[in-house]
Amino acid sequence: MVTLMLAGRRVILGVAGGIAAYKAAEIAGTLVKRGAEVQVIMTRAAREFITPLTLQTITRHEVASDMFTPRSGGVAHIEVARWGEAMLIAPATANLIGKMAAGIGDDLLSTIVLAFDRSVLLCPAMNTTMYRNPVVQRNIRTLSALGYHFVEPCSGRLACGEEGPGRLAPTDEIVAKLESLLCGVPRDLAGVRILITAGPTREPLDPVRYISNRSSGKMGYAVARAAVDRGAYVVLVSGPSALSPPPGVKVVPVETAEEMHLAVNQHFEWCDVAVKAAAVADYRPQTQAGGKLKKRAANLTLILEPNRDILAELGRRKGRRIIVGFAAETEQLEARAVLKAQKKGADLIVANDVTKLGAGFDVDTNIAVFAYPDGRTVSLPLMEKLALAHRILDEVRELRKAGADNG
Ligand SMILES: Cc1cc2nc3c(=O)[nH]c(=O)nc-3n(C[C@H](O)[C@H](O)[C@H](O)COP(=O)(O)O)c2cc1C
Numbered sequence: 001m002v003t004l005m006l007a008g009r010r011v012i013l014g015v016a017g018g019i020a021a022y023k024a025a026e027i028a029g030t031l032v033k034r035g036a037e038v039q040v041i042m043t044r045a046a047r048e049f050i051t052p053l054t055l056q057t058i059t060r061h062e063v064a065s066d067m068f069t070p071r072s073g074g075v076a077h078i079e080v081a082r083w084g085e086a087m088l089i090a091p092a093t094a095n096l097i098g099k100m101a102a103g104i105g106d107d108l109l110s111t112i113v114l115a116f117d118r119s120v121l122l123c124p125a126m127n128t129t130m131y132r133n134p135v136v137q138r139n140i141r142t143l144s145a146l147g148y149h150f151v152e153p154c155s156g157r158l159a160c161g162e163e164g165p166g167r168l169a170p171t172d173e174i175v176a177k178l179e180s181l182l183c184g185v186p187r188d189l190a191g192v193r194i195l196i197t198a199g200p201t202r203e204p205l206d207p208v209r210y211i212s213n214r215s216s217g218k219m220g221y222a223v224a225r226a227a228v229d230r231g232a233y234v235v236l237v238s239g240p241s242a243l244s245p246p247p248g249v250k251v252v253p254v255e256t257a258e259e260m261h262l263a264v265n266q267h268f269e270w271c272d273v274a275v276k277a278a279a280v281a282d283y284r285p286q287t288q289a290g291g292k293l294k295k296r297a298a299n300l301t302l303i304l305e306p307n308r309d310i311l312a313e314l315g316r317r318k319g320r321r322i323i324v325g326f327a328a329e330t331e332q333l334e335a336r337a338v339l340k341a342q343k344k345g346a347d348l349i350v351a352n353d354v355t356k357l358g359a360g361f362d363v364d365t366n367i368a369v370f371a372y373p374d375g376r377t378v379s380l381p382l383m384e385k386l387a388l389a390h391r392i393l394d395e396v397r398e399l400r401k402a403g404a405d406n407g
Helices: 019-033 052-059 076-083 094-102 108-115 128-132 134-145 171-182 218-229 257-268 310-316 333-344 385-405
Strands: 010-015 037-042 086-092 120-124 154-157 163-167 193-198 233-238 250-253 273-276 283-285 304-306 322-329 348-353 368-371 377-379
Touching (some): 010 019, 010 052, 010 108, 019 037, 019 052, 019 086, 019 171, 037 052, 037 108, 086 094, 086 108, 086 171, 094 108, 094 120, 094 134, 120 134, 120 171, 128 163, 193 218, 218 273, 218 385, 233 257, 257 273, 257 310, 273 310, 273 385, 310 322, 310 333, 322 333, 333 368, 333 377, 348 385
Parallel strands (some): 010 037, 010 086, 193 233, 193 273, 233 250, 273 322, 322 348
Antiparallel strands (some): 154 163, 348 368, 368 377
16 A cells, blocks of 8 residues: 555646657656546647557546537536646647747647646746747746746757757656645745755775665655755755756765765754765775776685764764664664664654565655654554655654754
8 A cells, every 4th residue: 555645636637749748658657656637638739749549548537639529518628627636737848838928728728727726837848949948938937927837847868969958857856746736745844954865875895896785865865855845955965876866955976985974074064954864884895906806716705894873973963953864674673763763862763674565775665663762663654755755854843843942
């Protein structure tokens, strides 16, 4: 059972006629997987890039495009606009953005937009020169000022061969933004400075080999995203990860535990809260070969020496800061997590049994236990990492309040 932030939420997915229209299939699939009901509205141009049948099959809803097809249930654009709780337009073409900025409703999608009075999230995607065109930029500013929301396109190599901004933002970013609009994320951490660590570390053996672990960075990145959405300033010290950092986060990339230690130390004075979600290697090879180790017939013995315990060091100099640590365990979860909170001076340890299905490394969900230094533990159900990130930040907010109340 997965906690579905979009369970039962009614989303109108508008698809306009850009080369990225095929990505609407992945977006629709992700929304459906998260429990949303999705009604797709395509422009005529969009049908040149992806078939309605594909989107209809994914969403299990008939796809509409035409204003004037007679319906038994009433006027299409009004019915759909009344039905939807939020509208997501991905991709949004320069043409559609222009029409919206000018108040034009000359097809089903643009007319639904005019008849819709809740949150609309636009995800522009187009050729870089088109995106930078001052008219397009003016239209985006006009719509932003009117309360329309945007997920900016990202930079990269575009289908037309140009490099620059214009690629449709990644699906997870689009869906996270929609979730935060629909679930009304509070701005209750506005101005709070949060230092977050994420991902694994790599401890080199020689110039081409290293010792590492299975951490993907998903938990730490989810905390960073949730914190930014709630108004915090975020510095994310990240070990190697394939994930794109959430917009608005300052990323400090590191590789080894020692580099992570240095980066964390550098930013610790600055922060009000430290969330240590990185899986820092406990040990590193005692010696690092200058050249590639050669294969030999004999056994190779590695001597490992312990890395510094970053969490414990921070705990000793925490002052009024709130420190959240993580513990991946395979047995005696609660007892070990409480002990860790006590020994390391952490205010909260988020522990999870990495042998459980749906918990731990490289999955989108987690099953966590909150453990406190006073011995209390709270078990949480299986939930998405983003939902868990919000629970952790709820807790951080309460701990800060309790700290302030106690002088
Ligand atoms: C191959 C091809 C790719 C296109 N890609 C884009 C695009 O990525 N973004 C965009 O704004 N327009 C793109 N266009 C132009 C739109 O299809 C055109 O402006 C159309 O009128 C948009 O209609 P709509 O906004 O009603 O969907 C493309 C056109 C072609 C032929």
